[in-house]
Amino acid sequence: MHVIGTVGLPGSGKSEAATVAREDGIPVVTMGDVVRQETADRGLDPAKDHGTVARALREENGPTAIAERSLPMIEDRLENHDAVLVDGIRSDVEVDVFETEFGDAFTLVSIEAPYEIRADRIDERGRDAGEADGGEGVAARDERERGFGMDDAMERADVVVENTGSLEAFHDRIREVVREGIDDGKRTERKQEP
Numbered sequence: 001m002h003v004i005g006t007v008g009l010p011g012s013g014k015s016e017a018a019t020v021a022r023e024d025g026i027p028v029v030t031m032g033d034v035v036r037q038e039t040a041d042r043g044l045d046p047a048k049d050h051g052t053v054a055r056a057l058r059e060e061n062g063p064t065a066i067a068e069r070s071l072p073m074i075e076d077r078l079e080n081h082d083a084v085l086v087d088g089i090r091s092d093v094e095v096d097v098f099e100t101e102f103g104d105a106f107t108l109v110s111i112e113a114p115y116e117i118r119a120d121r122i123d124e125r126g127r128d129a130g131e132a133d134g135g136e137g138v139a140a141r142d143e144r145e146r147g148f149g150m151d152d153a154m155e156r157a158d159v160v161v162e163n164t165g166s167l168e169a170f171h172d173r174i175r176e177v178v179r180e181g182i183d184d185g186k187r188t189e190r191k192q193e194p
Helices: 014-023 031-041 044-059 065-078 092-105 113-127 138-148 150-155 167-192
Strands: 001-008 028-030 082-088 108-114 159-162
Touching: 001 014, 001 092, 001 150, 014 028, 014 082, 014 108, 014 167, 028 031, 028 065, 031 044, 031 065, 031 082, 044 065, 044 138, 065 082, 065 092, 082 092, 092 108, 092 150, 108 150, 108 167, 113 138, 138 150, 159 167
Parallel strands: 001 082, 001 108, 028 082, 108 159
Antiparallel strands: none
16 A cells, blocks of 8 residues: 655646556545535635635634545545555645555655746646636745645655656656555555564
């Protein structure tokens, strides 16, 4: 068993890392899906109110609310798979939840890229509402994410992947990190067997 968590600012490449995992048959639990579902349940627009609801969930239920809501989803997928990738960890207290729950079977991967590259990627994909559309701009999203404690989470990463080169090179590096994590998880399980 191995749980691989990704952390990174908007546009860094977390979704691409999740794509690589899925291509390799590894299920992905996206913490943002917890927020999107809650946003829809509250009758709000996920495109415009995602950040507001994420903040509200943490204020109403504590800073670990989203991580705790994702645990049953992770455990469910681990019943039939050796590994799960958790997309979108936002804070050091969320890292604490996963480290407490999974111990040495948890690996945190920080995906990093400079602001200009991330802003260009977000602009190119066109699915994020920018300030002109009534949504948050990249700088505002960065500030919100950092307010959750993302910088502290990124500093705790077991592995840092710089995503500044080609998409193919990034995919290769993520695939390598994921496979190493799975292999490490299998070795840990073998050591624990009587």
